[in-house]
Amino acid sequence: MKEIIEVKNLSFNYEDDYVLKDINLTINKGDFIAFIGPNGSGKSTLLKLLIGNLKATSGEVKLFGKTVKNFKEWEKIGYVSQKVRDFNSSFPATVKEIIGAALYQEMGFFKILTRKLEQRIDEVLELVDMSNYKYRKIGELSGGQQQRIFIARTLITNPEIIFLDEPLVGVDAKSQDEFYKLLTKLNRELGITIVMISHDIYVISDQANKIVCFGDSSIFMHKAEQFDYINYLNQIKGDNKSLIPKHEHQGVNSQCC
Amino acid sequence: MLLDIFTYSFMQRAFVVGNIIAIICPLIGVFLVLKRLSLIGNTLSHVALTGVAIGMILGIYPIYTALTVSILAAVGIEKLRKDYKDYAELSLSIILATGLGLATILISLSNNNSGIFSYLFGSISMVTIQDVLTVIPLAVVIIGVILYFYYGFFFLAFNESDAKLAGVPVKVLNILFMILVSITVSLSMRIIGGLLVSSLITLPVAGSLQLAKSFKETIIYSISLSLLAVNTGLFISFYYDLASGGTIIVASVVYLIGTIIYKRINSFLRKSELEVQVND
Numbered sequence: 001m002k003e004i005i006e007v008k009n010l011s012f013n014y015e016d017d018y019v020l021k022d023i024n025l026t027i028n029k030g031d032f033i034a035f036i037g038p039n040g041s042g043k044s045t046l047l048k049l050l051i052g053n054l055k056a057t058s059g060e061v062k063l064f065g066k067t068v069k070n071f072k073e074w075e076k077i078g079y080v081s082q083k084v085r086d087f088n089s090s091f092p093a094t095v096k097e098i099i100g101a102a103l104y105q106e107m108g109f110f111k112i113l114t115r116k117l118e119q120r121i122d123e124v125l126e127l128v129d130m131s132n133y134k135y136r137k138i139g140e141l142s143g144g145q146q147q148r149i150f151i152a153r154t155l156i157t158n159p160e161i162i163f164l165d166e167p168l169v170g171v172d173a174k175s176q177d178e179f180y181k182l183l184t185k186l187n188r189e190l191g192i193t194i195v196m197i198s199h200d201i202y203v204i205s206d207q208a209n210k211i212v213c214f215g216d217s218s219i220f221m222h223k224a225e226q227f228d229y230i231n232y233l234n235q236i237k238g239d240n241k242s243l244i245p246k247h248e249h250q251g252v253n254s255q256c257c
Numbered sequence: 258m259l260l261d262i263f264t265y266s267f268m269q270r271a272f273v274v275g276n277i278i279a280i281i282c283p284l285i286g287v288f289l290v291l292k293r294l295s296l297i298g299n300t301l302s303h304v305a306l307t308g309v310a311i312g313m314i315l316g317i318y319p320i321y322t323a324l325t326v327s328i329l330a331a332v333g334i335e336k337l338r339k340d341y342k343d344y345a346e347l348s349l350s351i352i353l354a355t356g357l358g359l360a361t362i363l364i365s366l367s368n369n370n371s372g373i374f375s376y377l378f379g380s381i382s383m384v385t386i387q388d389v390l391t392v393i394p395l396a397v398v399i400i401g402v403i404l405y406f407y408y409g410f411f412f413l414a415f416n417e418s419d420a421k422l423a424g425v426p427v428k429v430l431n432i433l434f435m436i437l438v439s440i441t442v443s444l445s446m447r448i449i450g451g452l453l454v455s456s457l458i459t460l461p462v463a464g465s466l467q468l469a470k471s472f473k474e475t476i477i478y479s480i481s482l483s484l485l486a487v488n489t490g491l492f493i494s495f496y497y498d499l500a501s502g503g504t505i506i507v508a509s510v511v512y513l514i515g516t517i518i519y520k521r522i523n524s525f526l527r528k529s530e531l532e533v534q535v536n537d
Binding site for chain 1: 291404405406407408409411412414415418419420421422423424425466469470471472473474475
């Protein structure tokens with residue numbers, strides 16, 4: 001297995017408060033890794049450290065064999081954030097423009113789209129099944145559709161790894177299902193490594209091959225098939241942290257359906 | 258005769274400079290508004306006043322000194338924006354206060370109140386051939402740079418951290434953009450005045466956001482609305498002997514209200530059309 005990300009003795013703190021302490025982690029090509037853990041346990045912090053958006057207090061992160069500081073091939077890395085929170089939905093741009101912007105490095109002298117680049121936009125839109133939305137304004141799409149567009153934007157540079165930071169917050173159940181199918185397709189058919197933060201432990205532990213649990217400033221890596229999520233959820237519940245386990249709605253409105 | 262206006266050489270110069278400014282102000286403005294930094298024009302124009310006053314005291318062409326001072330301030334804003342990451346507007350207040358403080362002192366020293374007045378509120382009768390010859394090449398530079406980095410600036414406005422991941426040289430483009438803003442502001446002071454520059458940077462964009470369905474359309478509509486406003490303003494200010502800057506801005510406000518009403522009517526019509534279809 002080819003190692004593409006290596007984290008060694010990584011720590012990050014705000015003054016005396018350690019968010020992450022002495023973390024070690026290896027991510028191999030083709031992995032589908034789920035980051036799970038309560039709010040504030042450092043999942044997003046680690047993702048941001050991995051893509052160089054935050055600077056570690058100590059330790060190092062290596063991407064494709066190079067330290068984050070010296071890493072230049074950012075096109076190999078895709079990042080999809082929690083758009084519901086940090087994206088201006090009335091931004092006046094079409095799907096085509098938003099995806100096209102990601103081709104910045106491949107544009108010629110003038111940073112504008114050529115017909116050849118536009119063809120690539122069509123291809124990725126087809127991959128995420130959104131071809132009919134090319135000229136629609138991004139703000140007019142639903143949350144799930146927007147996330148597909150952001151996946152398409154990441155895919156256009158042929159990344160080897162995609163990081164997703166709780167991409168499904170505010171997305172309805174049916175679209176979530178389709179979104180997971182899409183991720184599995186990218187992982188299995190195109191061999192793209194996926195690292196995803198999720199609170200949806202039932203579903204993610206089904207899709208991922210490795211689970212990384214966050215807690216007490218540390219991380220613990222499990223193989224998905226060995227991960228006992230029921231036990232994990234019970235522990236979390238005991239901790240009274242902000243996770244709501246899925247339940248079957250038994251006995252509630254049972255006559256209506 | 259309506260076209261009498263063009264027989265005056267100062268009006269010809271005013272129209273040339275006015276129309277060029279009408280293109281560059283909203284072009285820069287679209288990116289500024291979308292970056293949530295629309296008040297930057299306001300800050301830089303106050304700082305540019307300091308430059309104008311320095312120029313007058315030293316006997317140098319004031320646009321040049323305004324340019325130098327506002328470029329320095331723009332770089333300062335960009336630096337402070339990093340120091341106060343979550344309070345981007347605080348960097349604007351700091352620079353604005355510094356600029357206005359210095360400008361007030363320098364203006365009181367310069368004893369040339371009428372000259373300063375024309376830079377504060379704009380004056381079409383005072384546009385010189387030197388103004389025309391300064392505005393044309395710098396406008397070409399601004400338009401050229403924006404076109405050259407079009408998608409880079411677009412991505413920066415949309416999301417800085419995503420832009421970095423896509424290989425956009427975020428730091429360089431941010432500083433370059435701030436320099437473009439300072440040039441735009443300094444150039445526009447002659448016609449619409451330092452106090453009103455930021456209006457021409459933001460109002461046409463506000464109107465365009467009501468109508469546009471893409472980023473490209475946002476730029477095209479902003480420039481069209483601004484060209485309309487500047488030309489209407491220049492005509493009216495000439496025939497009714499009004500202050501050019503103020504007239505141009507009032508004209509942009511009227512066009513902005515026009516776009517808002519147009520959008521309301523349009524969505525009302527569409528809604529009733531849908532209802533008719535449903536009833537059928």
